[in-house]
Amino acid sequence: MRFIAHTITPGISAGLRQRFPGGSRTILPFVLTALLLLANPALAGNDVSPQQIRELKEQIAEIDDWLKDAEEERSDLEQTLVQTEQQISRATRERRELRQQITEQRTRLSELTNQQAELTATLNRQRDSLRQQIRAAWMAGDTPAIKVLLNEVDPENVSRTMTYYEYLSQDTVQRLEAFQTSLRALQETRQQVSATQLRLSKLEQDVAQRQQTLESSKAERERTLTALRSDIRGRQNQRETLEADRVRLEKLLQEVEAAIANIPTPNESQPFRSLRSKLPWPSQGSVARNYGESLAQGRLQQNGILLTTNNDAEVKAVHYGRVVFANWLRGFGLLTIVDHGDGFMSLYGHSSSLLTSPGDWVTAGQTIAIAGQTGGTDRPSVYFEIRHNGAPQNPNRWLARR
Known part of the structure; x- marks a missing residue:
């Protein structure tokens, strides 16, 4: 809820002092409502001066409570992030050790x-040697030693020949045993190679998975912390805005009260209260949003009706009265407020051009503005409200059927 400085000076303060040097203070309740409550429709119908200030203070207190909780949550997240970074540090060290x-x-x-x-x-050499030895033995026959013994006459030659064959047999056995030993060693080595390769592969997978898990955890916590910090900044900005609004509101109340202290009540032969279901419509167009509809996810309600119309469509006063406000107001764009006396006021928002000034008297059906898209609407519109003593009234009960 932001108020622009020129909503009260000179459009109200100087203009009203010049146009209305004397009179009663019957218009004060509505002008306060128009200037203050319209900027925040959720406050409509309340006691303007103290209630809005109290609600602003309550909002500020709620934000302070939220900020306190958020700061605690941020502290917890930061501590968790520190722990995660320490875990990543340990994992990095472990990864270095694993790489070693x-x-x-x-x-x-x-x-x-x-x-x-x-x-x-x-093994290949031993296999070749055995193959040659076996071939030589086969070429010599199955029982070369017996043949030699039978053919030898000299005992000394017999003894020498038998010793030779004994050595030859022992060498063959040794070669076979060496071959078997080499074969077993080769099989064991192959098993060790396979096991080592498997162990290396698992180590690499474990290290990579652990590092990835920690990095993902760190990234998630950093995203959460970043979002929380952004939310805290937004709430802090909101609190600063509300605090500024509260100060501005208190000053505005003083200035508005001083500016409209003596405004006369309009004097019309046909009182506004007698025109229920008889008032003309403020502009041509269809109803896009009706009185009482929910706004802001159900937290607020529509205090008037919103008509969609064409560019340059005329906006007309619904009854005789005096213009008390013709200026820009946040959320309503260029806004005209007409006092009809006896606490009744009508409001016409989202205009592209204002054709009257504060203090002007207008009649029923007189063009007071041109429809437009000011104040945040996405198409040409006319916002229309009726208030009685600051409380919003259902326009459908006052406007004539069409």
């Missing part, structure tokens, strides 16, 4: 691979 282990395991794997190659070469 991986390097060592890869070195071991390289050694095992070389050993496997050497064992394979040794």
Whole structure:
């Protein structure tokens, strides 16, 4: 709820002092309502001066409570973020250690691979040697030693020949045993190589997954903390705005009361209260939003009707009266307020041009403005309200059927 300075000076303060040097103060309740409550329709119908200030203070207090809770939540999030960063630090250190282990395991794997190659070469040599020895034995026949014994006459030659064959047999056995040993060593080395490769792969997966989990956790907490900080800044700005509104409101009340202290009541032969269901419509167009409809997700209610019309459509006064406000007001754009006496007022908002000034007398059906899109509407519109002693009235009960 922001008030622009020229809504009260000179449009009200100077203009009203010049036009109305004397009279009663019967217009004060509505002007306060028009200037103050229209900027925040949720306050419509309340006691203007103290009630709005109290509500502003309550809003400020609510924001203060929210900020206190949010600061505690932010502190918790920041502490959690610190813990996460410490965990990431430890994980990074563990990852370095694991990488060192991986390097060592890869070195071991390289050694095992070389050993496997050497064992394979040794095994191949042993296989070739055995193959040659077996072939030579086969070529000599199945029982070369018996043949030699039968053919030898000299005992010394027999003894020497048997010793030779004994050595040859032992060498064959040793070669076979060495071959089997090499074969077992090769199989074990292959198993170690496979196990080492599997262990390296799992280590790398574990390290990568742990790091990714921690990084994701950190990113999520940072997003939450960023959103909370942004929300806190927004609430702080809202609080500052409300505090400024409260100060501006108190000053505005003093200035408006001083400016309209002696405004006369309009004198019309046919009182406004007798025209229920007889007032002319303020402009051509269809009703886009009706009285009492929910606004702001149900927190507020529509205090008037919104007509959609064409550009340059005329906006007309519904009854005789005096213009008490013709200026811009946040949320309503260019706004005209007409006092009809006996506490009745009519309001005409979203105009593109105002054709009257504060203090002008107008008659029923007189064009007082041109329809437009000021005050935040997305198409040409006319906002129309009726108030009695500051309380919003249902315009449908006052306007004639059409």
